[in-house]
Amino acid sequence: MDVSDVRRAALALPEVSERSSWGQPAWFHRNMVARMWDDERLTVRVQDDGERLALVEQMPRLYSTTDHHAGSNLVLMTLAAVDAVSLEAHLAESWWWAAPSVLRKRHPQLGPTEPA
Numbered sequence: 374m375d376v377s378d379v380r381r382a383a384l385a386l387p388e389v390s391e392r393s394s395w396g397q398p399a400w401f402h403r404n405m406v407a408r409m410w411d412d413e414r415l416t417v418r419v420q421d422d423g424e425r426l427a428l429v430e431q432m433p434r435l436y437s438t439t440d441h442h443a444g445s446n447l448v449l450m451t452l453a454a455v456d457a458v459s460l461e462a463h464l465a466e467s468w469w470w471a472a473p474s475v476l477r478k479r480h481p482q483l484g485p486t487e488p489a
Contacts, residue, residue: 374452374460379415382461383407386468387480400464404471407464414449417467420485421446446470 376398383389383400391400399408408416414437419425425448428436435454442448450463465483477484 374455374457376409378457378460379407379409382464386464388476402468402471402476403473406468406471410449413453414451416447417450417463418446418470419448420470
């Protein structure tokens with residue numbers, strides 16, 4: 374995966390547009406959904422800091438973090454370690470966690486699934 378794959382998947386989400394953030398491509402609706410951290414890693418949102426830490430611990434090949442992200446709901450995904458289906462799912466989840474309630478109500482299908 375590369376930035377063109379991220380761009381395609383991000384722009385397919387409702388009300389998302391692209392603009393630059395800190396010199397990198399980033400995707401926003403009313404808030405930031407995702408941003409390229411560098412050429413190899415994408416910043417995405419997760420539910421909370423606990424999920425961020427768990428992902429980094431459980432799948433260090435795919436997820437990483439920096440001191441900059443400490444205490445936040447932002448995690449880095451390594452694009453070389455993700456497939457298209459997982460990238461799209463993560464961007465949809467990131468869209469949801471960044472969305473205000475009005476967007477969540479309009480697009481409930483993008484929200485987390487209920488546990489079985």
